[in-house]
Amino acid sequence: RNISITDNYVAMTYNGACVEIESGSVGYANGISVSNNRFDWTGTSGAASRGILAEKVYNFMFNNNIFNSLTSSQLSSGIMIGTSGDSKWGQISNNIISSAGGYPIYIDCDLDQSVISNNVIHGPGGSDLTYGIYVNPADRCVITGNTISNLSSHGSVAGIKLTTTSDNNVIIGNLTHKLIVDDDSSANNLCDEQTDIGALNNET
Numbered sequence: 001r002n003i004s005i006t007d008n009y010v011a012m013t014y015n016g017a018c019v020e021i022e023s024g025s026v027g028y029a030n031g032i033s034v035s036n037n038r039f040d041w042t043g044t045s046g047a048a049s050r051g052i053l054a055e056k057v058y059n060f061m062f063n064n065n066i067f068n069s070l071t072s073s074q075l076s077s078g079i080m081i082g083t084s085g086d087s088k089w090g091q092i093s094n095n096i097i098s099s100a101g102g103y104p105i106y107i108d109c110d111l112d113q114s115v116i117s118n119n120v121i122h123g124p125g126g127s128d129l130t131y132g133i134y135v136n137p138a139d140r141c142v143i144t145g146n147t148i149s150n151l152s153s154h155g156s157v158a159g160i161k162l163t164t165t166s167d168n169n170v171i172i173g174n175l176t177h178k179l180i181v182d183d184d185s186s187a188n189n190l191c192d193e194q195t196d197i198g199a200l201n202n203e204t
Contacts, residue, residue: 162180
């Protein structure tokens with residue numbers, strides 16, 4: 001508990017995570033800060049590569065980090081919170097994620113009472129980046145001030161996607177291509193019209 005990982009430079013060439021945080025039980029990984037780091041992906045096969053990989057984290061801050069892919073094989077995710085348990089009371093803010101080919105911010109658990117704000121995400125273009133921020137699902141979260149550009153030029157894409165059963169969230173003031181909130185019948189999400197900058201940089 002109460003761990004801070006800050007002011008590091010990590011260059012990674014193999015599949016895995018630059019920083020991996022796991023907890024045996026929900027809530028044990030409490031008070032985690034990963035901030036002011038730079039993570040560079042320099043490998044040739046990045047299908048399972050992540051900058052930060054966490055599970056079952058409470059009171060966490062993943063802020064002011066830079067994630068970058070330096071090869072044509074893109075980083076899979078800048079920040080991923082995994083499936084083994086709920087995470088809550090967190091902040092993911094002011095990160096820069098460049099050329100990630102999977103989901104740059106990928107929350108594959110029930111994220112509760114957290115903020116995702118002021119992140120800058122720039123995809124590699126082509127057919128790689130489908131969603132900039134993907135949460136499965138979110139409850140009582142605020143997603144605001146994020147800039148997401150250079151999404152895939154093919155298929156169904158969105159800057160931000162929240163899956164079914166996401167409710168009581170506020171998603172406002174983002175600069176991105178598209179917002180998808182798969183509401184169920186009981187959901188109560190507050191969303192504004194996100195400023196649409198197109199799937200590609202020059203698309204309107």
